[in-house]
Amino acid sequence: MKNRVVTISREFGSGGRTIGRELAVKLGIPCYDEEVIEKLAERSGYSKEYIKERGEYAPAATWIGSALAGRDRNGYSVADSLWRVQSELIQELAEQSPCVIVGRCADYLLRDRADILTVFIHASMEFRAKRIVEVYGQREDSPEKRLRDKDKRRRAYYQLYTDTRWGEAANYHIALDSGVLGIGKCVEILADLYRNGKEN
Template identity: 35%
Template sequence: MNTVITIGRQFGSGGREIGEKVAEYFGIKCYDNELLSRAAKESGFCEEMLENHDERPTNSFLYNLVMDTYSFGYNASHFVDMPISHKVFLAQFDTIKKIAKEEPCVIVGRCADYALSDMKNCVHIFIYGNEECKTKRIMKKYDLDAVKAKDMCIKKDKQRQSYYNYYSSKKWGRADSYDLCINSSILGVDGTVKLLTQYIEDFETKNA
């Protein structure tokens, strides 16, 4: 196996758990928060700083500056003036590319599909879910009532959407941004894992 799988996900859809189980099935690593640890080590940022800016939107007008920076390599003078949120994005972007070149793996969130859009051995997946199922999952996980859980889902998804749409040239959650979009509420976590592993195995056979 030499495939890299990226997983975008709605909050409460079970995307991380699904990613971990897919990785376990193939005997490869799953990078989620582990990505932050590595990006922190390689960039020199403290891990707490990366966590604070992780998948959060920015209101800065320096978007074009960031695009220039990672398109044409780091420019020291630009990098000094860059907002911390952009520096964090670049650190993660760089780490995602390095990891994908080193080994087959699953990478959850953080515009990984966009970072790896030029790599042929990638499968880009988006996992979403029904509102009721997502709310129940978050109620159970964080011990919240239905209103707070639903509000948390909406807030987190808005953050992820803003972050993705800002830093990538695609639209978060839109079918044409991914290879496969799947509603995890239909088959449940294990059923979704089964479907995805079959899809990835077929992808590998076709591209062998």
């Protein structure tokens, strides 16, 4: 069988990154998350900090605001350039070997592959607010405000570059509530789906 790839899309604070990493360890395959940022920095010449912020998040909270932001007279932006490099890189990673790819619109970029499992991880505001304080520490803004801002900008970025609704269950093979199921159970479910799919 061809390489099998799992893409993890997630609400901010839902634990999607952790689920992706733990799933990759359980399956014995690479997980691309921070590694994508490093590779993008090498190829694009942009700093890792810039890519971390702009590789998944729109500059404005709406897709239309983001579509108009920072464009030159030819209609191109730095974000467009980064998107092209990111798209090529994710396609290459999927071709190299079985892997887990966290975020970066990988579910959309690899949508035509027959060997992909697309996942969306979500959770309640209460669960995510508690988790981001535990993981990232307390900030000046309230946890809820941080979550709303991150999700809005992630949604706007996704819609801008994919013309598809981020987080809509119909756009993924499976959506899991990490607050109800727990991180470990989400990993177990996805590992079972991956293994069963590989046997078919």
